[in-house]
């Protein structure tokens with residue numbers, strides 16, 4: 001089957017089976033093109049709870065599809081590729097949180113959305129990068145343990161006054177590879193271009209940047225700016241939307257290491273197979289676990305604004 005035929009088949013299957021396709025901003029371009037919704041983790045999570053459909057095909061990584069299922073248990077949720085996993089999500093376990101809470105009863109545990117359902121269930125509140133500062137600022141507790149991303153945790157603690165925020169020692173192996181020297185070098189090559197970075201980057205990189213935000217916030221910032229060129233410090237997938245929305249502006253990737261191979265595993269053919277019921281993996285979550293994880297996600301939505 002040619003790519004065009006596949007695209008047509010996907011459209012037919014979407015209509016026949018009342019499917020909506022969700023794609024994260026880091027997905028391959030051909031996948032983003034057939035998606036009904038493309039966005040950051042917060043946007044896609046909220047949408048999963050609100051959208052009217054029978055089936056969600058999630059093109060992203062496993063924790064994202066699990067989040068969609070937690071928020072929307074009556075829908076069938078399919079992750080396009082079974083081993084599309086975020087390594088950071090496995091840098092903390094639910095048992096780690098249970099052990100920590102035993103020793104530190106006065107701490108509120110905040111889990112980044114890049115975690116397993118078990119970790120969300122053991123935590124008190126969940127956050128995505130776009131709402132993390134607002135949510136944690138609104139939590140009625142002084143002592144916070146943020147898991148698992150130490151770079152995002154340190155960034156949040158610099159933005160909020162009057163809270164004792166400690167971070168777990170996890171990290172994103174894509175964003176954490178970027179170095180300050182790369183920012184300095186790119187600025188020399190592209191004089192005057194603002195540097196926009198994701199908060200999963202190291203502090204030394206964030207300190208050099210002009211703007212720090214989630215994938216969608218970076219897209220929004222560049223789109224609303226009068227500047228003509230930008231240095232982008234997040235995964236290369238965002239460049240598709242940035243260039244489509246801003247054909248008269250230039251975008252330079254901050255570092256060649258900004259490729260998430262897990263996000264790139266999904267191809268157009270995987271989306272077709274999932275829609276045809278011949279591929280992908282259906283997400284199933286035991287009801288007690290789901291309800292506990294849901295509390296953390298609902299707390300996020302309630303405290304986000």
Ligand code: 13P
Nearest residue numbers: 040041042128129214215
């Ligand atoms: P966003 O919430 O900014 O989309 O980020 C998700 C992610 O995995 C970043 O690496």
Ligand code: SF4
Nearest residue numbers: 086087172173174260
């Ligand atoms: Fe996980 Fe990093 Fe990939 Fe985001 S970019 S999905 S945090 S490995």
